[in-house]
Amino acid sequence: MRKLKPLFLGIFLLSCQLLWSQTKTISGKATDSKDGTPLPGVSVLVKGTASGTVTGSDGTFTLAVPEKATALIFSYLGYSSKEVAISGSLVNASMEVSQTKSLDEVVVVGYGTRIKKDVTSSISRVTSKEFNNLPLPSFEQALQGRASGVFINGGSGKLGQGLKIRVRGISSISADQQPFVVIDGVPIVSQSLGSNTEPDNPLATINPDDIESIEVLKDAASSAIYGSRASNGVLLVTTKSGKLGKSKVNAGFYTGWSKPTRKADFLNAAQYRELFSVAAENVGYVGADEFAAETGTDDWNSTNDVNWADQAFQDGYVRQYNAGLTGGDARTKFLISASYNDQKGIVLANRLNRGTARINIDHTLNSIFKIGTNISLNKTNNYSVPGDNAFSNPLQLNAIPPLHALRDADGLYNSATLYYNNLIEREGNNETLNKTFRTISNAYVEAIINPYLRFRSQVGIDWNNLQEFQFLGRRTLDGAPDGYSYSNQVTASVFTATNTLSFNKGFGSDHDLDALIGTEYQKGQSSGASVTGLAFPSDRFTKIASAAIISDGSSSETQFRFLSYFARANYKFKDKYLLGASYRIDGSSRFGEDNKYGSFPAFSAGWILSEESFLKNSDVLSFLKIRSSYGVTGNAEIGNFGSRSLYAASAYADVSGLVTSQIGDEKLKWENTKQFDIGLDFGFLNNRISGEIDFFSKKTKNLLLNIPVPATNGYTSITKNIGDMNNKGVEFVLNGTIFQGDFVWTSSFNISTYKNEVTRLVAPVSPGSRTLGRLAVGAPYGQFYGRQYLGVDPDNGDALYLGSDGKPTNNYVAAVDTIVGNPNPDFYGGWNNRFSYKGFDLDIQCQFVSGGDLYNIAGFFQSVNGDYFDNQTTDQMNYWKNPGDITSIPQPRLYDGNGAGKSSRWVQDGSYFRVKSVNLGYNLTKKMLRPLKMESARIYVSANNLLTFTDYTGYDPEVNTQYIGNVNLGHDFYTPPQARTITIGINIGL
């Protein structure tokens, strides 16, 4: 490491020699190609350098350029960027509005930006105009169906819940599988902080409307600059910034209503009595007697007919108010914004509200120094829902027989039910509230040393404070007998200091070099304190100050640090041959003593064939680039102290002692991924049709696994880097402008696949007692493995399973485990259409998943032909009645377990096609606006999750219960569906 420092310094000092060279002055104007109106705030860059300026409020600019400068590049948000050759001292640009994703658009890359045309790596980009005004529960949902190679599973319809984001398959087993998230250069905390069984989502605290673009770095060439954090991909989030020109006020409001996308059908009282009478009779019991014995009630004979399943839901709403001010002059640009968003979930008691404020300022001090800061403040209140496996989960109400009354004689919620009636938690002062206070902020100073060289130093912090509070009164399950109160405080922060020196220069007309060196230091810290109190004088006292017993208390702290050095160079020859290389060295406190530093190189190359003479004049083909990359990334989310041998405290009555807690491997390190990517970017008919196709192969080694050791030595396992896994896949994107003119129709389609295969393990990870997901060499991650259900024997109504001899057997124990599904999708993607006509615009975004099996764990309770008194799904009424009946529902036999074993009986295809969002808007014309003294106004109506097409019979095919760990993908367990939300809104500009 130390050897590299003089090298960096040398380069730096050398570059200072180039500081002041000869210049000339150029002026000009940028205008809209449509009507010639001047465009303020257009960025003007000298080609091949990083120096430039922006146009003033009248669209004009003046710029000192080096004598040798050949061209200027004009770029402006929403317009295609334009290169104009310098001839003389006047350079004007007529800018065209970009209709589709343009090849000239600027994409954000690690520690910099690049023109899309010159990119030699694989990056998906989603910009604010694609998700503006949509009621997104959290910003990363915007990627769903829009970014190729990014598989997103919302998990459920709970607000503030963590989403599964998988970039190009699954690259880890025991370390994190989520991508690394960087906001304006600040790596942020994206893992759950709270103590609830339902993991919270720290990303839900971020206001989606503050975001300008989200770039997903998918291949090694783009992501390896983030070294040991990049194996799961990197999300680069860029927030909006101020714009030059007259100060503008924007204000918006929307409000909406939400309902579950689907409810499930359970038996009514008559059906329930019929099924359980038969079930009891078939085993020689009397239904009424058994029901009385199990529930302790005589509700069998009641007239009650309660739809308990529907009680879990409420009508939700969403509303948002936001206002912002942007503006700036030649030296200072600013953005100030504030928003308040309030969402009431569709599941009882679920609510999330979020208040945010942001100030982004950039200031040019003088010809050399530029400074700036982004400051955001967020507060989120999350009234969260319990984990799926809790009796207090409202969805579990669907297990309660319809024969029980909703309320008792006193008008309180009935507590004499088969299972806990968690509606009791909706009475009185019961509450679960998690408050988050957060700031993600940075400040930078940039020095333009000379037209080719700039130095940037940035510090950033993500500071989170989570306050969890829960009170459960004496009538609740967990609050009995005298009340329960819990309070937890967690503070988690990441501090980052980054310094980069970038060099950008053209040599002659053929050579362009863009290079960067940098260092980064990162410190992460997390501390927490919690206390639990029991026994309160009444349910009106909810804070622990009033508790008679302080039953539990704890405080904790943990830290990690990273120290990194990185470099990158991109070389372009004759605007058609592209070469790129990057290298990062990461040192971390997490890595073992013998492996403190890891290095992560990547290489890429591209060839713009359409610049070659043999294609240059083609009328059809307007752009064609082939590119390929190879590189190494790591996954450092291996726990903060995995490599250490440790002692912990252990209490013995009133004294505390020491015990050994872990034996470590001093060689423990990051998980390592080598990725190859080859891709093709193309454009036809003057780029009216454009697209990308990518093939990737990811080989991950050194997966962290626990290796069992003989317990006779005092330990049961040691964590080592030992497993291997591969992911391969194809991604395809096609964009097109189908109609142009007054009526514009643009369409974008993307489809992606990945094939995952585990190639090395210490020992297979077998499915749990309730689950089907497993890990085995040669099998995809989370493959479903268990008994295969073969339906019902028509002769006797017995459930049949695949036997060891390949023939059906009614003996569950003798049946064999076999592969019964794969929760990974065959392919997934999105199809987005945007129509506009005069003032109207319509956006329809669809999203689909094909394949990807689902297993409903709750089937064992709710779709099991009356094996126990849980209310059953209505399809169970089609049970076997008489010899010869052909059905898939076995003969009901109370307590007898006919067809009740864990099996493929509850595995279903999880394919779905969803009209994810529809947004219809109308922009008021200038004429209409003039009397209103407005610059712009837009009214719109939108719908989220409008339609879902699926064969899955559960609540929602986009499901992933969180309580059973990472291996069990595609498992459903009383998991609430997503919400269908209809909103109306208005945006005005003054």
Add this chain to the structure above:
Amino acid sequence: MKYIYKLVLILLVSSVFTACKKTLDVEPQQTIDAGTALQNDQDVNSLVVGGYSILGGGSLYGTNLLMLPDLIGGDGTATWRGTFQSPRQITNKTMTRNNADANLTWTAAYNAINTANIVLNSLGIVKDPDLKTQLEGEALFIRGIMHFELVRLYGLPWGATAGNTQLGVAIKTKPTNTEAEAFEKVPRNTVKEVYDLVIADLTRAVTLLPEENEKRASKYAALAFLSRVYLQQGNYAGALATSNEVIESGLFKLNASVSAVFSNKNTAESIWEIQQNEQNNAGTSNNGMATFYASLPGIGRADVRITASFVSNNYPVGDLRRTEWYYIGTGARPGNTYTSKWKSFSQNLPIIRIAEMYLTRAESNLVLNSAIGATPGEDLAQIKNSIRTNSTAPAVPTLTDVRNERLIELAFEGQRIHNLKRLQQPTGSFPWNDDKLVFPIPQREIDATSGVLVQNPGY
């Protein structure tokens, strides 16, 4: 002016590209590094306390070592009614190689043994000579009793073969400090070798431990355990000498009330107890003696039901133990018989009581036809008298009288299967040396040692 910028820049750049290696040294906060964990007297003492905390866990004396011997040998006395599969298998003698409790107890016992071995290996750190002696004694005590509990559960009983060459458990006398040591594969020793180690450890612990050691193991706790070991071997002379020494110390006496030792902490009757309180105990929902045994409002799962006829046939009407130690459940699974020995989550767990010493001395004197310390009649009268039990003991008891009294007095304290085995008596239809009365070596252990650890017959 520009030169100032230049200077500032150079300073800035050179400072930010500098960093030192120490930046990456971060120490954990809730745990401490093994290399620096043990530095002084207090640290080693804490490690011994940690050893007791492991003994008090649900996998050892906190539940399993007190409950499982009464389940596997429980025919006619108690049944498992709970939903947990593992104790059910143990009760029914249908354990699989993956029996969860057989796995947990094995793992926890060796964790305690490793802790003891680390203490023994770290005595050089301890400066106070008295403390050093005491800690060595306690470590040997822990190592000795853990090997004893393991060999009784995981090997065929003492006497099953002529030279006791049947496989016992792996003897561990070295600590694990490195990764390489953690992978070491240690084979099983014979039952005789394990008993020899147990006796050597406990005998030396007796010479090292103080006469009184507050709530921790004293010299007499080690002696009392030694008497158990000898009795298990049928070495009545050894059992007699050691039990007599405990009684003769005069430090222990039976409480006037039979329930006092199970409802008060550290009474005169207790030679050694596992300490528990409200916060730190073996468990209140999935572990803990009260959890499984009690059927009181809000306390207990009532998983272990006492066979009513066992109480009515063995405790005479009027004997206070019949009413003080048993009750009809009012909590979970109400209306059945449960024992009140274990009815509070936070109550200490008596592991060895002076009553046992009287019974051991009486039985040994009878077998050896002697009257060392006292006559069997006098010893039995300590247990059974008008004040303590409201009943009387025979003046000249027979061997059967004493042995029956042992079953009655020590019922549901984790002794039953061991008693049956030493007396070579069956439980239900299973003879004393049946393979199914021996726990399986956990399958994970056989896998982790690639078969160096050999499975017991019958699995």
